[in-house]
Amino acid sequence: MTEHRQQPQTIEPATFVPLGETVASRRFTVKPLTGIIAAALLVSGLVLGFLFTAKSVVVQVSPASADLSISGGITFKLADHYLIRPGDYRISAMAEGYLPLQQAFSVGPDKHQLLELAMAKKPGHLELSSTPAGAEVLVNGEHAGTTPLTVRDLPRAITNWSSRPRAIPPQKTP
DSSP: OOOOOOOOOOOOOOOOOOOOTTSOOOOOOOOHHHHHHHHHHHHHHHHHHHHHHOEEEEEEEESTTOEEEEESSOEEEETTEEEEOSEEEEEEEEOTTBOOEEEEEEEOSOSEEEEEEEOOBOOEEEEEOOSSSOOEEEETTEEEEESSEEEEEEOSOOOOEEEEOOOOOOOOOO
Protein backbone atom coordinates (compact mmCIF):
# COMPACT_ATOMS: atom_id res chain seq x y z
CA MET A 1 0.00 0.00 0.00
CA THR A 2 1.09 3.32 -0.78
CA GLU A 3 0.55 6.05 1.48
CA HIS A 4 -0.85 9.10 0.00
CA ARG A 5 -0.43 12.24 1.98
CA GLN A 6 -2.01 15.50 1.11
CA GLN A 7 -0.08 18.67 1.28
CA PRO A 8 -1.49 21.25 3.71
CA GLN A 9 -3.17 24.18 1.96
CA THR A 10 -2.44 27.76 2.81
CA ILE A 11 -5.45 29.95 3.55
CA GLU A 12 -5.15 33.38 2.00
CA PRO A 13 -7.23 36.43 3.04
CA ALA A 14 -9.80 37.64 0.58
CA THR A 15 -10.12 41.33 -0.22
CA PHE A 16 -13.23 43.00 1.16
CA VAL A 17 -15.60 44.59 -1.28
CA PRO A 18 -18.63 46.45 0.21
CA LEU A 19 -21.99 45.59 -1.23
CA GLY A 20 -22.92 49.20 -1.81
CA GLU A 21 -25.70 51.38 -0.39
CA THR A 22 -28.24 48.63 -0.04
CA VAL A 23 -27.99 48.42 3.77
CA ALA A 24 -30.92 50.28 5.38
CA SER A 25 -30.05 52.77 8.11
CA ARG A 26 -31.70 52.17 11.47
CA ARG A 27 -33.48 55.21 12.93
CA PHE A 28 -35.29 55.53 16.19
CA THR A 29 -38.95 56.23 15.51
CA VAL A 30 -41.70 57.07 17.98
CA LYS A 31 -45.23 56.18 17.22
CA PRO A 32 -47.74 59.00 17.92
CA LEU A 33 -49.72 56.96 20.43
CA THR A 34 -46.54 56.09 22.36
CA GLY A 35 -45.58 59.78 22.49
CA ILE A 36 -49.02 60.82 23.73
CA ILE A 37 -49.01 58.16 26.45
CA ALA A 38 -45.49 59.15 27.55
CA ALA A 39 -46.46 62.85 27.72
CA ALA A 40 -49.63 62.04 29.70
CA LEU A 41 -47.65 59.93 32.18
CA LEU A 42 -45.08 62.71 32.61
CA VAL A 43 -47.74 65.37 33.24
CA SER A 44 -49.59 63.05 35.64
CA GLY A 45 -46.38 62.40 37.55
CA LEU A 46 -45.65 66.12 37.85
CA VAL A 47 -49.19 66.91 39.06
CA LEU A 48 -49.10 64.10 41.63
CA GLY A 49 -45.66 65.22 42.79
CA PHE A 50 -47.01 68.75 43.33
CA LEU A 51 -50.13 67.54 45.17
CA PHE A 52 -48.16 65.27 47.52
CA THR A 53 -45.58 67.95 48.42
CA ALA A 54 -47.80 71.08 48.54
CA LYS A 55 -49.01 72.61 51.81
CA SER A 56 -52.38 74.24 52.53
CA VAL A 57 -52.09 78.00 53.16
CA VAL A 58 -55.16 80.00 54.21
CA VAL A 59 -54.84 83.70 53.40
CA GLN A 60 -57.02 86.06 55.46
CA VAL A 61 -56.82 89.67 54.30
CA SER A 62 -58.62 92.72 55.60
CA PRO A 63 -60.62 93.88 53.67
CA ALA A 64 -61.93 90.55 52.40
CA SER A 65 -62.68 92.07 48.97
CA ALA A 66 -58.98 92.53 48.17
CA ASP A 67 -57.54 90.99 44.99
CA LEU A 68 -54.61 88.71 45.85
CA SER A 69 -51.65 87.64 43.72
CA ILE A 70 -48.90 85.25 44.84
CA SER A 71 -45.59 85.08 42.99
CA GLY A 72 -42.49 82.97 43.47
CA GLY A 73 -43.70 79.53 42.42
CA ILE A 74 -46.64 77.40 41.39
CA THR A 75 -49.81 77.97 43.43
CA PHE A 76 -53.24 76.41 43.15
CA LYS A 77 -56.27 78.15 44.68
CA LEU A 78 -59.07 76.09 46.19
CA ALA A 79 -61.90 78.15 47.75
CA ASP A 80 -60.31 80.21 50.53
CA HIS A 81 -56.93 78.49 50.63
CA TYR A 82 -53.97 77.87 48.35
CA LEU A 83 -51.86 74.78 47.71
CA ILE A 84 -48.24 75.92 47.73
CA ARG A 85 -44.96 74.02 47.90
CA PRO A 86 -42.58 74.93 50.77
CA GLY A 87 -40.38 77.93 50.02
CA ASP A 88 -40.31 81.73 49.84
CA TYR A 89 -43.06 83.69 48.09
CA ARG A 90 -44.35 87.25 47.66
CA ILE A 91 -48.01 88.26 48.01
CA SER A 92 -49.60 91.40 46.57
CA ALA A 93 -53.01 92.74 47.57
CA MET A 94 -55.07 95.53 45.97
CA ALA A 95 -58.41 96.96 47.14
CA GLU A 96 -60.43 100.11 46.48
CA GLY A 97 -59.72 102.74 49.16
CA TYR A 98 -56.62 100.96 50.52
CA LEU A 99 -52.89 101.32 49.90
CA PRO A 100 -51.37 98.45 47.83
CA LEU A 101 -49.76 95.76 49.96
CA GLN A 102 -46.70 93.69 49.06
CA GLN A 103 -45.20 91.29 51.56
CA ALA A 104 -42.78 88.37 51.52
CA PHE A 105 -43.75 85.16 53.30
CA SER A 106 -42.44 81.62 53.68
CA VAL A 107 -44.27 78.32 53.52
CA GLY A 108 -42.87 75.85 56.02
CA PRO A 109 -43.22 72.09 56.49
CA ASP A 110 -46.57 72.26 58.39
CA LYS A 111 -49.52 70.81 56.46
CA HIS A 112 -51.88 73.71 57.29
CA GLN A 113 -50.72 77.32 57.64
CA LEU A 114 -52.40 80.70 58.13
CA LEU A 115 -51.30 84.05 56.67
CA GLU A 116 -53.12 87.10 58.07
CA LEU A 117 -52.78 90.48 56.32
CA ALA A 118 -54.25 93.90 57.10
CA MET A 119 -54.19 96.60 54.44
CA ALA A 120 -53.82 100.29 55.40
CA LYS A 121 -56.56 102.67 54.30
CA LYS A 122 -55.63 105.46 51.90
CA PRO A 123 -55.30 108.92 53.43
CA GLY A 124 -58.28 111.27 53.03
CA HIS A 125 -58.82 114.90 52.06
CA LEU A 126 -60.80 117.47 54.04
CA GLU A 127 -62.30 120.55 52.38
CA LEU A 128 -63.26 123.37 54.77
CA SER A 129 -64.91 126.73 54.30
CA SER A 130 -66.25 129.26 56.75
CA THR A 131 -68.28 132.44 56.86
CA PRO A 132 -66.51 134.74 57.18
CA ALA A 133 -63.45 133.28 55.46
CA GLY A 134 -60.09 133.22 57.19
CA ALA A 135 -60.76 130.94 60.16
CA GLU A 136 -57.63 129.17 61.40
CA VAL A 137 -57.79 125.36 61.09
CA LEU A 138 -55.96 123.06 63.52
CA VAL A 139 -55.51 119.33 62.83
CA ASN A 140 -54.33 117.32 65.86
CA GLY A 141 -53.35 120.61 67.48
CA GLU A 142 -51.16 121.81 64.59
CA HIS A 143 -51.85 124.75 62.30
CA ALA A 144 -53.07 123.49 58.90
CA GLY A 145 -54.06 126.82 57.31
CA THR A 146 -56.97 129.22 57.06
CA THR A 147 -60.33 128.79 55.35
CA PRO A 148 -61.20 128.19 52.60
CA LEU A 149 -58.82 125.23 52.79
CA THR A 150 -58.36 121.67 51.51
CA VAL A 151 -56.25 119.55 53.86
CA ARG A 152 -54.70 116.72 51.84
CA ASP A 153 -53.32 113.31 52.81
CA LEU A 154 -54.93 113.13 56.21
CA PRO A 155 -54.17 109.88 58.01
CA ARG A 156 -57.11 107.86 59.30
CA ALA A 157 -55.95 108.49 62.87
CA ILE A 158 -57.03 112.13 63.28
CA THR A 159 -57.85 112.54 66.92
CA ASN A 160 -59.35 116.04 66.57
CA TRP A 161 -59.64 119.04 64.36
CA SER A 162 -60.89 122.47 65.21
CA SER A 163 -61.15 126.00 63.87
CA ARG A 164 -61.18 129.37 65.48
CA PRO A 165 -62.26 132.64 63.97
CA ARG A 166 -59.59 135.05 62.90
CA ALA A 167 -58.93 137.90 65.20
CA ILE A 168 -60.92 140.93 64.21
CA PRO A 169 -58.97 144.10 64.82
CA PRO A 170 -60.75 146.64 67.04
CA GLN A 171 -62.55 149.34 65.12
CA LYS A 172 -62.12 153.00 65.97
CA THR A 173 -65.20 154.90 66.75
CA PRO A 174 -65.40 158.52 65.58
